[in-house]
Structure formats: C-alpha cells, structure tokens
Amino acid sequence: MGAKVALITGITGQDGSYLAELLLGKGYEVHGIVRRSSHIGNTSRLDAIYQDPHESGRRLFLHYGDVTDAGLMVNLIRDITPTEVYNFAAQSHVRVSFDLPDYTANVTALGAIRLLEAIRAARIDARVFQASTSELYGTTPAPQSELTPFHPRSPYGVAKLYAYWSAVNYREAFDLFACNGIAFNHESPRRGETFVTRKITRAVARIEAGLEKRVYLGNMQAVRDWGYAPEYVEAMWRMLQQDRPDDYVIATGQGASVEQFCAAAFAHAGMDWRDHVEYDARYERPAEVPHLIGDPSKIEAAIGWRAHTNWEALAALMVDADRQALAQNRE
Structure with a gap:
C-alpha cells in the first residue's frame, strides 16, 4: 500500500x-x-x-x-x-x-x-x-x-x-x-495575534522590551479551557x-479566566498584569459566553488521548516564544 x-x-x-x-x-x-x-x-x-x-x-x-x-x-x-x-x-x-x-x-x-x-x-x-x-x-x-x-x-x-x-x-x-x-x-506561538492569548503574550514580550506600555482587553472574567x-x-x-x-x-478539563491567563503570562516575565492592562469595551462581544470547560472523558477512554500541557505552562511557553521572535526581529 x-x-x-x-x-x-x-x-x-x-x-x-x-x-x-x-x-x-x-x-x-x-x-x-x-x-x-x-x-x-x-x-x-x-x-x-x-x-x-x-x-x-x-x-x-x-x-x-x-x-x-x-x-x-x-x-x-x-x-x-x-x-x-x-x-x-x-x-x-x-x-x-x-x-x-x-x-x-x-x-x-x-x-x-x-x-x-x-x-x-x-x-x-x-x-x-x-x-x-x-x-x-x-x-x-x-x-x-x-x-x-x-x-x-x-x-x-x-x-x-x-x-x-x-x-x-x-x-x-x-x-x-x-x-x-x-x-x-x-x-500556541502560531496563534493569530488578534486572539486574546497571543495578544497577551505578545504584549508581555513587547512591554518587557520597552516597546509598549500597556495592552487593551475586553471581558477578563470569561473562563476557557486552554490547551496546546x-x-x-x-x-x-x-x-x-x-x-x-x-x-x-x-479538551484539558481545566478552566481559567482571561485574567488568570493574563496574570500567569505577565508573572512569567516578572511583571504584575495590573500595571499594564486596561479595559476596552470594543473587545466585548454582543453576546458573551461565560464558561467553556470541556469534559474529555470520552476521548480519553475511547482513543487514549490526553492533554499534557496546562494553561499555566502554555502561557509561559507562548511568552518565551514571543520573546524569542521579538529578539530575532530586532537583530
């Protein structure tokens, strides 16, 4: 074959x-x-x-x-x-x-x-x-x-x-x-820059490098199940x-709010997110979705697949990738 x-x-x-x-x-x-x-x-x-x-x-x-x-x-x-x-x-x-x-x-x-x-x-x-x-x-x-x-x-x-x-x-x-x-x-580091996780991690790298001072976000209380x-x-x-x-x-089966993800990303670079994040109503949705947390029991039992990277590790690896990309672009 x-x-x-x-x-x-x-x-x-x-x-x-x-x-x-x-x-x-x-x-x-x-x-x-x-x-x-x-x-x-x-x-x-x-x-x-x-x-x-x-x-x-x-x-x-x-x-x-x-x-x-x-x-x-x-x-x-x-x-x-x-x-x-x-x-x-x-x-x-x-x-x-x-x-x-x-x-x-x-x-x-x-x-x-x-x-x-x-x-x-x-x-x-x-x-x-x-x-x-x-x-x-x-x-x-x-x-x-x-x-x-x-x-x-x-x-x-x-x-x-x-x-x-x-x-x-x-x-x-x-x-x-x-x-x-x-x-x-x-x-992942390949996530589009307009999606909230990448928007956050890219901002962390640029704020750390002195290229920006703040990032503007919408609903910080939305909870999502973030995987790799x-x-x-x-x-x-x-x-x-x-x-x-x-x-x-x-899914991973674990949820975290946008605020929690943001806090983890900034903390990975030794910063407090509250010093750099501001609210902007333009990023609110007309109809919000408050909590999305998946139950992966079926795929784990039937196929044997399981997520291994949690949202905190994900925030860290994305920040590191954006740091590296920024450094390469500035060379």
Missing part, C-alpha cells in the same frame, strides 16, 4: 500547519489549500516544512483554492484522491464574526457542506475530520461533553453548528467516515484512525 494522502483546508493556519508537520512525520503525502487572495507571507507557518518545488522526494503540495468555490473543490478532490481530509477552513474569530456574519457563514458553514458534497460527488473513499468548536455550547453549564445541548452565541458558533450537523448528516445519510472534533480553545495546539492535532489525527467514525470533545 502506498503512502496515505491527506488534504488540509486552512493549512496555513495554526492547526493546519501543526497537522501538516505531524502527517509528514508519519510519511503522508500532504496537500493544502491556500487562498489566492492571501497576503504575502501567509505561508510563514509552513516555512519549516515547505520544500523547493523541484526537490526530489517532496511530499507537501499547496494548491490555490477556496471552499467558497464548489466546482474547484470537486475537481481538486477528484485529482488528489485523498485518503483523509481535514477541514480547518473558517472565519474563526468569534468577535469578528459579529461584524462579518455573511462571510463567516459562507466560509465556515457552507464551506463545510461544499467540501462534504465534493467528496461524495468525487466518489472517493476518504475519512473526514470536521473542526468543530466549544463555541457550540454557548451558555450551557460547564463542564461540557458530547451530550451537552448546544446553544451558540455568535455567528461563528451558529456557522460551526451547521458544519457540525452537516458532518453528522453525511455520516448517517451516505455512510461517510466523518468525525467532528469539538475542540476547546487551543493555543500540537497536542490537539494529534487527537484529530487519532480520530480518523479508529474503526468507526464518532464525535469527540478535545
């Missing part, structure tokens, strides 16, 4: 880049979809693994495309014939989704159904991972499990709910091996290696 072939949408993002590294390490041929409109340098997260197009033995291929183009998706999947498909394509910033609800729905919700339909139309035997989110739960009491009712509180959460049930529907209607990974917040992204993509891969498709919560 030849090498497995994986297709990753959203390969230039945090999860897509970590997953590409993981799969290449396992001998996969990896294909990724990159939007043609992406700004220069958008593939920077892939720099460590992307090889020269003419180099022999190359196993990473990038294709221009977009999940808003149904015809392209069918043709690309038919040409690649992947054995595994991982869908990370989304407008994934919750606060921004309130400003761009139509775009968020087109990419995050309808993009998922276009991808599923392309796989069905191409008549290939592919296993599918749909990246789902803890934002599905909204205001339902924590901890949240696979059996907890959904109550999304943002256009992003609503779009992801559509994608979630689309994967379930294609599994039940067409016997497609489709899994939803309900991933709670997972962070490279560990989470391993859980996603493991889900597609099982005998039967199913849906799983991917």
Whole structure:
C-alpha cells in the first residue's frame, strides 16, 4: 500500500500547519489549500516544512483554492484522491464574526457542506475530520461533553453548528467516515495575534522590551479551557484512525479566566498584569459566553488521548516564544 494522502483546508493556519508537520512525520503525502487572495507571507507557518518545488522526494503540495468555490473543490478532490481530509477552513474569530456574519457563514458553514458534497460527488473513499468548536455550547453549564445541548452565541458558533450537523448528516445519510472534533480553545506561538492569548503574550514580550506600555482587553472574567495546539492535532489525527467514525470533545478539563491567563503570562516575565492592562469595551462581544470547560472523558477512554500541557505552562511557553521572535526581529 502506498503512502496515505491527506488534504488540509486552512493549512496555513495554526492547526493546519501543526497537522501538516505531524502527517509528514508519519510519511503522508500532504496537500493544502491556500487562498489566492492571501497576503504575502501567509505561508510563514509552513516555512519549516515547505520544500523547493523541484526537490526530489517532496511530499507537501499547496494548491490555490477556496471552499467558497464548489466546482474547484470537486475537481481538486477528484485529482488528489485523498485518503483523509481535514477541514480547518473558517472565519474563526468569534468577535469578528459579529461584524462579518455573511462571510463567516459562507466560509465556515457552507464551506463545510461544499467540501462534504465534493467528496461524495468525487466518489472517493476518504475519512473526514470536521473542526468543530466549544463555541457550540454557548451558555450551557460547564463542564461540557458530547451530550451537552448546544446553544451558540455568535455567528461563528451558529456557522460551526451547521458544519457540525452537516458532518453528522453525511455520516448517517451516505455512510461517510466523518468525525467532528469539538475542540476547546487551543493555543500556541502560531496563534493569530488578534486572539486574546497571543495578544497577551505578545504584549508581555513587547512591554518587557520597552516597546509598549500597556495592552487593551475586553471581558477578563470569561473562563476557557486552554490547551496546546500540537497536542490537539494529534487527537484529530487519532480520530480518523479508529474503526468507526464518532464525535469527540478535545479538551484539558481545566478552566481559567482571561485574567488568570493574563496574570500567569505577565508573572512569567516578572511583571504584575495590573500595571499594564486596561479595559476596552470594543473587545466585548454582543453576546458573551461565560464558561467553556470541556469534559474529555470520552476521548480519553475511547482513543487514549490526553492533554499534557496546562494553561499555566502554555502561557509561559507562548511568552518565551514571543520573546524569542521579538529578539530575532530586532537583530
């Protein structure tokens, strides 16, 4: 049997880049979809693994495309014939989704159904991972499990709910091996700079270096279950290696508030967060989600996956990475 072939949408993002590294390490041929409109340098997260197009033995291929183009998706999947498909394509910033609800729905919700339909139309035997989110739960009491009712509180959460049930529907209607990974917040040095954890750790590095004096944040009392992204993509891969498709919560089982994460990040650099953080109402959501803490019991028992990096260690490693990146940029 030849090498497995994986297709990753959203390969230039945090999860897509970590997953590409993981799969290449396992001998996969990896294909990724990159939007043609992406700004220069958008593939920077892939720099460590992307090889020269003419180099022999190359196993990473990038294709221009977009999940808003149904015809392209069918043709690309038919040409690649992947054995595994991982869908990370989304407008994934919750606060921004309130400003761009139509775009968020087109990419995050309808993009998922276009991808599923392309796989069905191409008549290939592919296993599918749909990246789902803890934002599905909204205001339902924590901890949240696979059996907890959904109550999304943002256009992003609503779009992801559509994608979630689309994967379930294609599994039940067409016997497609489709899994939803309900991933709670997972962070890393590759997290986008507008997401609160990275915004905090980047600010710590810059304040420590004397380049900034303060950072502006919204709701400091929101509680999230923060894990480490490279560990989470391993859980996603493991889900597609099982005998039967199913849906799983991917989480640490521990919660911390934005304030606690912020305090830990600043303390790692020997600073008091209260000297450098100011409130800005612009970063509040129209509908807040107070507590998201996952119950990973099912995935631990069924697959044997467990998170190992807690939120305090995560804050420290992200601060160190932002310190290092800043030092390199200033050389």
